[in-house]
Amino acid sequence: MPGASVYIVLCRDRSYYTGVTRREVEERVSEHNRGIDPNCYTFLRRPVRLVYSEHFERIDEAIATERRIKGWSRAKKEALIRRDYDALPGLALRGNVRLRAGVTPFETRPAGAPQGEGRAPPTSDLQDEREASVTSLSSDTRQFGHSTKFNGSAS
Numbered sequence: 001m002p003g004a005s006v007y008i009v010l011c012r013d014r015s016y017y018t019g020v021t022r023r024e025v026e027e028r029v030s031e032h033n034r035g036i037d038p039n040c041y042t043f044l045r046r047p048v049r050l051v052y053s054e055h056f057e058r059i060d061e062a063i064a065t066e067r068r069i070k071g072w073s074r075a076k077k078e079a080l081i082r083r084d085y086d087a088l089p090g091l092a093l094r095g096n097v098r099l100r101a102g103v104t105p106f107e108t109r110p111a112g113a114p115q116g117e118g119r120a121p122p123t124s125d126l127q128d129e130r131e132a133s134v135t136s137l138s139s140d141t142r143q144f145g146h147s148t149k150f151n152g153s154a155s
Helices: 025-034 059-070 074-081 124-144
Strands: 004-010 016-021 049-056 147-149
Touching: 004 025, 004 059, 004 074, 016 025, 016 059, 016 074, 025 049, 049 059, 049 074
Parallel strands: none
Antiparallel strands: 004 016, 004 049, 049 147
């Protein structure tokens, strides 16, 4: 199998580990579970369970995707694992922005204000980041022709 795969495993402590491998993903996950490398993040968090993998024809694409996913929030990783691609743009915000019912990612509601009221901050930079995230993910699929596997779900 040429190319490489990005994978996400769910650890015993409910954290996620994202990695990349040129070998079969199941083989790499087995190595995590056997504890081959005591310095690995997953060593003290075993057992781990594969929850997502994606194959790329080119290793540089896989490495770039792994790095991008490693920078994502837990919520955004979980949306990817669920294959909820529509949720990814709203989760592309940087920082600790929590979404509340009735508030879009680009609007804030003053404390005590009814839902739907509030002010929307300038969105040009945030909107660009949001659109870039969706465009990047969807163009990867069309442009590079990689396949995605989903093996179970994190609960």
